[in-house]
Amino acid sequence: MTSSITVDLSGYTDLPAGKVATIVTYLEMHARPLARRAERPDLSLERIEHPDPTEYRALFRRIGDEWLWFGRLTGSDADLVADLTRPGHEVYFCRKGRGGEPVGLLELDFGDPANVELAYFGLVAEEIGNGAGRWLMNEALSQVWSRPQTKRLFVHTCTADSPQALGFYRASGFTPYKRAIEIADDPRLAGVLPREAAGHVPVIESE
DSSP states (O other): OOSOOOOOTTSOOOOOTTEEEEEEEEEEESSOOOOOOOOOTTEEEEEOSSOOHHHHHHHHHHHHGGGTOOTTSSSOHHHHHHHHTSTTEEEEEEEESTTOOEEEEEEEEOSSTTEEEEEEEEEOGGGTTTTHHHHHHHHHHHHHHTSTTOOEEEEEEETTSOTTHHHHHHHTTOEEEEEEEEEEEOTTTTTSSOTTSOTTSOOOOOO
16 A cells, blocks of 8 residues: 555545544643542442453453554554553553443553553443543543642544544543644454444445
């Protein structure tokens, strides 16, 4: 496939078949925002220090197939575990009850303790719209801003993601500061994701 194209910054740019493109919005906050109440006593947060690749990918797919998440699906088990357990990276599962079914994923990257990345944040479809997202974000903010080294928390979302994501992050205290264009091979054509995943992003392939 074509490795590079010229982007028209004042108009349209055609993509080669088999590629997908999204507009990425980066957001940040520089202080802990006022707490927004979320009562979900049925949920618990568990740090996953020794991730099982099969369990992790199963949750990742439940959350992300609809939104074209594929970043954790292309490498080997060993590569995945190495990435999830690298210094400064923390993985959490949101569970129903204590030790129950995982229904949410939270990943925080403290590789630069002053500039923390909210690397992954998501819920299974059944938990969207019932306060679980607000509860999980409160937990994330508590983890990040309870550490005195933190000066900034940042995250990014894109147009393939849930249409609620950008508004949710802004309501959580994040402010947009940058945009980017991300172009990638369509993971559905490579078999990384099911062909029917992310129906809002049509599959376009060469004849």
